[in-house]
Each structure stands twice: as structure tokens, then as C-alpha cells.
Amino acid sequence: MSYIENILSTSVSLLKGMKMTGYYFSHPKEIYTRQYPENRKTLKLPERFRAELTMPHDEFNRHRCSGCTACEIACPNGTIKVLTYMETTPDNKKKKRLDTFIYRLSMCTFCNLCVDSCPSDAIKFNQHFEHSVTERKQLTKVLNRQGSTVTDELK
Amino acid sequence: MIITALIIAISVITLFAVLGLVLVYMERKVAAFMQIRLGPMRVGPWGIAQTLADTVKLISKEDIIPNGADKFLFNLAPLMVTVIATLALAPLPFSDKWIIWDSNVGVFYVAAISSLTVISILTGGWASNNKYSLIGAMRSGAQIVSYELSVGLSLVAMVLLSGSLSFSDIVMTQQDAWWIFKGHLPAWIAFMVFIIASTAELNRNPFDLPEAESELTAGFHTEYSGMKFALFMLSEYINMFIVSAVAATLFLGGWMPLHFGQDNFFNHIMDYIPPLVWFAGKVFFIIFLIMWFRWTFPRLRIDQLLTLEWKYLLPISLINVLAAAWITVTGWHF
Numbered sequence: 001m002s003y004i005e006n007i008l009s010t011s012v013s014l015l016k017g018m019k020m021t022g023y024y025f026s027h028p029k030e031i032y033t034r035q036y037p038e039n040r041k042t043l044k045l046p047e048r049f050r051a052e053l054t055m056p057h058d059e060f061n062r063h064r065c066s067g068c069t070a071c072e073i074a075c076p077n078g079t080i081k082v083l084t085y086m087e088t089t090p091d092n093k094k095k096k097r098l099d100t101f102i103y104r105l106s107m108c109t110f111c112n113l114c115v116d117s118c119p120s121d122a123i124k125f126n127q128h129f130e131h132s133v134t135e136r137k138q139l140t141k142v143l144n145r146q147g148s149t150v151t152d153e154l155k
Numbered sequence: 156m157i158i159t160a161l162i163i164a165i166s167v168i169t170l171f172a173v174l175g176l177v178l179v180y181m182e183r184k185v186a187a188f189m190q191i192r193l194g195p196m197r198v199g200p201w202g203i204a205q206t207l208a209d210t211v212k213l214i215s216k217e218d219i220i221p222n223g224a225d226k227f228l229f230n231l232a233p234l235m236v237t238v239i240a241t242l243a244l245a246p247l248p249f250s251d252k253w254i255i256w257d258s259n260v261g262v263f264y265v266a267a268i269s270s271l272t273v274i275s276i277l278t279g280g281w282a283s284n285n286k287y288s289l290i291g292a293m294r295s296g297a298q299i300v301s302y303e304l305s306v307g308l309s310l311v312a313m314v315l316l317s318g319s320l321s322f323s324d325i326v327m328t329q330q331d332a333w334w335i336f337k338g339h340l341p342a343w344i345a346f347m348v349f350i351i352a353s354t355a356e357l358n359r360n361p362f363d364l365p366e367a368e369s370e371l372t373a374g375f376h377t378e379y380s381g382m383k384f385a386l387f388m389l390s391e392y393i394n395m396f397i398v399s400a401v402a403a404t405l406f407l408g409g410w411m412p413l414h415f416g417q418d419n420f421f422n423h424i425m426d427y428i429p430p431l432v433w434f435a436g437k438v439f440f441i442i443f444l445i446m447w448f449r450w451t452f453p454r455l456r457i458d459q460l461l462t463l464e465w466k467y468l469l470p471i472s473l474i475n476v477l478a479a480a481w482i483t484v485t486g487w488h489f
Contacts, residue, residue, distance in 0.1 A: 007467065014452065021189040021451045033193040 050125035065122035071114035216381035232279030233386035250430035280375035291374025295365035305352035333408035361452035403437035
């Protein structure tokens, strides 16, 4: 009896599998493939997709980086280099200021550890994923803009 | 006589080329849709010229013969496999008038010829001087020797019911209904056993142990490249077509339109669809079924493969032959 039961249960389980693939075959709406260069205008990326590190600046060309180098320490493969200088404030205190924020895209694994480690939310990932360039040095980027300063609350 | 032979040769070669292109494209599209993908989309609209581009690529590829290979047998194997596939095409009726060789032992002939494929696979596998090729070839041998029995026995059951070994006679016996409808349980069981066992004979998933990409790189055709590989692949698809054509002829009436009973209104409507369309429709339905198996089921282990044949399919088809004989003797079929 177990012989026939075995045949029947096997057939049922095989038919279940065929029902699944048959459903997908007969419902082309389920297809997940998106044709990239054609759908560039309408492309929708997942919310948590990370492509390139950026440093947002406000309308007065001010960023939120205090130059603490927490991101540089957190980075597992030396993608970030933070160059700083010391500034003397009017009340005669020495404070660290961001000079240049170097980001090497060619070494980045998009792990998000730098963003997580940042105490002042100065950096974040955007979704511009078209990274191809003709020379390797173009992948090394400076994230803070020319002549930018730190926001007042971090001074 | 010579002109007839030439016309037949040209049409068979054309059929081969067209089938190769269409079936490879169909396989890739069916696979893609079953896996929620789109498949080839770039060459031509919906990628219809993809297989043509692949053929051009295969023709222009370098033809490599490995060191230490037996050159003569290495070159002979892909030729042999194609010739065998061609030979098996001869007695199949494509429509009421289209048949190359109306043999009175057609079923027997196809069964005999299609089991020769294993020799070319063994030749190719051995001549490659590669352990993966040899293992794949030996597995193919074990597999075809086992599953040939079930294929043969399910053919015997259908021959018992229809009372003829000739394909065109078998089609004519299905004028009132196809065997799958009037053969009761034995025809159903024979159909299923035939489809399972011939999938195994074709070396297709879930019985693709001779190729088994994940274990043996590509099995018996690991060392083949360019056009010789293309011949192996082409003959695999031609064999699939032949198996489907045999199944369509024996169980689904071949070119015979869907008939129920004699000479009624329904039959006359069905007769308006040409026989060739009926034949092609049935063949492609069975090809689709075999593709559906391939993209649903995982590969069996070698012990599971042999268990399935010797413990399940063979006893079942032996009993099935007995049942078919009983039905034929008592005349229970319509």
C-alpha cells in the first residue's frame, strides 16, 4: 500500500510544482525583469538602494560636517579621507574644521557604515548609480563644495 | 527517384534548421517566463533573431580538438548523433500525405534507431580524453539502457491497442477518437510512462545526469566547441521533436483532427483545420510539456534515477501491457 501512496504523494507534489511554474508562465504581469536603458525615465529604485556618497549642502552653501573623522575610522576599506585644519574662534578657542572630504568611489562597497557612524548626519547615500567614467581618477571625488562652511549649530 | 530523394533531403535539412532555431528560442522564452524573467529581448523584436545570432557565433568559433583525443572518433560522434536523429524522422506522418517512408514497422524502427543515440554519446565522451566527458557518457549509457525498457513497453501497450506497428495505420485507427480518450486507463498510464521515460532518454531535466552542469561541467560534450557542439545541441532538440511526434501520433492522433464517433457535425467542423496544423499543434504541446518539466523539477540523484525506473516505471508498464492486452482481447475500448 505504501508503494501506491508513494506514487500518489509524489505525483501530487510534482503537480504542485508544475502549478507554480505554470502560474508564472501564464501570468506575464509577474515578470520582474526591467529593461534598463529603455526605462531610464521611469526607473524606480528601492528606497534603501545605495549608489554614491554625498554631502548635502543647504542654500547658504553650508554642510553639517564637523570634521570628526568618525566616518574615516568606520570605513572598512579606506574609501574616505577627511582633511581638517584648526581654526581659532573669536573667543580664542581652537576648533577643528573640515578642509576637504575625499571620497574614493572606486573603493567603496556601499556598506553604509560611514553614514551610520556620522554623529551629525552630514553625509548620506543617493541613488545615482551610473558610475562609469573614462579615467580612474574621476572616481575620486571631493564631497564638500568650494568655499562651503559648517552650519552655525556645529560651530 | 533521385529528384525525390533530393527534395526530401533538402526539406529535412530545412526542417532541422528551422526546428533548431525555433525550439532553442522557445526553450529560452519558456524558461524565462517560468522564472519570472523576460529572456532574450535584444536581437530583433522580442529577441526572435537571438538563435540566429547564436548560430553565427557558433559557426565563427574556433574548432578545438583536445590533445590526446581520438581525432577520428571525436569528429565522428557529432556527425553520428545528427545522422541518427535524421534517420528517426523517416517513418513519421506529418499529415495525411506527408510521410517520407510509410514503413509497416515504423514504431519498431523509431524505437530501434532512437536507442542508437547512446552510441554516439559514448563515442564522443570517450574520444574527448576527459574524465567529465567519460563519466557523463557512462551515465548516459546506464540511463538509456534502463529507460529504453519503459519506452518500449509503453509503445507495446499502444501497439496492442491499435493492432499495428505502422504509424499511418495507427493514425487511421484514431478516426473515431484519439487513443488517449478511448484507451481508458492503460493509454493514460502508457502516455505518462512514455513522457517520463523519453524525457530521461533525451537526457533532459530532471534526468540530465549525463550533462549535469553543476557536477560535470557539460558532461559528454565538455570538450566540444563551435559547430560540433551545435550539432550535439541541434540533435538534442531534433530528438525532442521526434519523441513528441511519436507521442502525438500514438496517443493524440497524429495529424488526425479531434473526432468523436463517426461522421457527425462536430467532426466536419474539425476537418476544416488542416492536418499539418493538428500535427504541429500536438507536437508543440508535448514539447511544451517536456520543457515545463525541465524548468520545474530538480535533477535526480543517480540512485533515485535507477529506483524510479526499475522499481516504479518498469513494473507499472509491465502490468499496463497486461491491462492493455486484456482490454484489446475483450474489446472494451470504443
